Amino acid sequence: MNTFNWKRIVIKVGSALIAPKNQGCSSHFLLGIAQFIVRCRAKGIEVVLVSSGSVAAGRNLFTAGSEESIAVKKAMAAAGQTEMMATWDRLFDFASAQILLTHGDLRDRERFISIRETIFTLLEHNILPVINENDTVTTDNLKVGDNDNLSAMVATAADADALIICSDIDGLYDKNPHTHDNAKLLSRVDEIDSAIYQMAGGATSATGTGGMRTKIEAAEKAVSHGIDTFIVNGFTELTFNMLLDGKNPGTHFVPHENPMKEHEHWMKHTSKEQGVVVVGNDVKLDTSNDEEMITSDEIVEVKGRFAVGDTVLVRKGDGTRLAKAKSNYSSCLLSFIADQDDQNFASEFQQKTGPIISQQNIALLEKS
Incomplete structure (x- = not known):
């Protein structure tokens, strides 16, 4: 049977x-x-x-x-x-x-x-x-x-x-x-x-x-x-x-x-994004290495309101959907560090507080 x-x-x-x-x-x-x-x-x-x-x-x-x-x-x-x-x-x-x-x-x-x-x-x-x-x-x-x-x-x-x-x-x-x-x-x-x-x-x-x-x-x-x-x-x-x-x-x-x-x-098919992180059109996400997934200077815009731990959509400025991921920053804080003209400040801030997105909390999207 x-x-x-x-x-x-x-x-x-x-x-x-x-x-x-x-x-x-x-x-x-x-x-x-x-x-x-x-x-x-x-x-x-x-x-x-x-x-x-x-x-x-x-x-x-x-x-x-x-x-x-x-x-x-x-x-x-x-x-x-x-x-x-x-x-x-x-x-x-x-x-x-x-x-x-x-x-x-x-x-x-x-x-x-x-x-x-x-x-x-x-x-x-x-x-x-x-x-x-x-x-x-x-x-x-x-x-x-x-x-x-x-x-x-x-x-x-x-x-x-x-x-x-x-x-x-x-x-x-x-x-x-x-x-x-x-x-x-x-x-x-x-x-x-x-x-x-x-x-x-x-x-x-x-x-x-x-x-x-x-x-x-x-x-x-x-x-x-x-x-x-x-x-x-x-x-x-x-x-x-x-x-x-x-x-x-x-x-x-x-x-x-x-x-x-x-x-x-779960991240890709069940979790619902609470906001959007827009990055430059030349950004590529790679989960095969230990490099930081996204840096503050790659962020073009932060849309919506989300808290630490919420799921966000990461997409390019041209609309290409790159990934869904758990954000380690609130939308308010992420907007603040992304808007800083002094990239040394943003870099040092992230070194103290951790990555924007952790490698284990991201799901790449196959479709753009």
């Missing part, structure tokens, strides 16, 4: 599977997924479930036709979350645990590590972690926005071997299969580039918040960490039977042979 040699997987289930008619939770499409989870666990594969659906599950509890303001949607999420968890619990004869996250939790390094430890501890005690974005309290500044990308961040945090993203179609097609009869399914993607993104349309379901593009974004995050990623049709039981038989039922995104280190991956 376990021909993929997985030890731990993350499976993402969307709102369209949880509450397909926006009339509360339904187990109709969840039975096959639950059985898949049960059979995986029986074979020694640990499972983490990322489940959307709290807003869709709670919608039927509110006055039909009323305006769905942000406050109303938060209330729907609060009411629907308990129903969603109860629905999953009815399908299992083992314990599950609810973990509600915001992007603010994930992008804070200390909280990210705490989340990892919680997931590992639950799995050690044979408890199924069920993870969702905390829509009730999240804000635009703190939200991930879709559970596709959240599932990739969770898969990274959980050190998963595979990420299975359930969709309402069989996988990634070269064109929209709903409008093109000659659309072809891509069974394998070795590299995610601009051509792959161009194949992604908008959301195919009126219930969910993510479309194919967010699934590809999630796949890009996961494969860069060495995680097998699949986009599959979650509405058919055949999908999960094929996975259990070690066969690909949808689109398989092949993981990188040389995956990014965990901390570097």
Whole structure:
């Protein structure tokens, strides 16, 4: 059964599977997924479930036709979350645990590590972690926005071997299969580039918040960490039977042979920049030596407000994105030393206080 040699997987289930008619939770499409989870666990594969659906599950509890303001949607999420968890619990004869996250939790390094430890501890005690974005309290500044990308961040945090993203179609097609009869399914993607993104349309379901593009974004995050990623049709039981038989039922995104280190991956794909450090167009960053990453005389401008320890984007004046990194200086102090005409003062100041960016706290960006 376990021909993929997985030890731990993350499976993402969307709102369209949880509450397909926006009339509360339904187990109709969840039975096959639950059985898949049960059979995986029986074979020694640990499972983490990322489940959307709290807003869709709670919608039927509110006055039909009323305006769905942000406050109303938060209330729907609060009411629907308990129903969603109860629905999953009815399908299992083992314990599950609810973990509600915001992007603010994930992008804070200390909280990210705490989340990892919680997931590992639950799995050690044979408890199924069920993870969702905390829509009730999240804000635009703190939200991930879709559970596709959240599932990739969770898969990274959980050190998963595979990420299975359930969709309402069989996988990634070269064109929209709903409008093109000659659309072809891509069974394998070795590299995610601009051509792959161009194949992604908008959301195919009126219930969910993510479309194919967010699934590809999630796949890009996961494969860069060495995680097998699949986009599959979650509405058919055949999908999960094929996975259990070690066969690909949808689109398989092949993981990188040389995956990014965990901390570097977190910096690039999960941490959110709080400001921008603009450097000269001739600046090149090299992490292969022990030289200082950035000197004050290379800084052209400091944008935004950030504190010591916050993540910043380092880019050239022409817009080229060089890296994301943890700043050892606040924006106020960095602006001060960068504005000094006396470079000896700036150099001596940095010698006393340390580098602007430490080598172990930077992630180079492949795309400019």
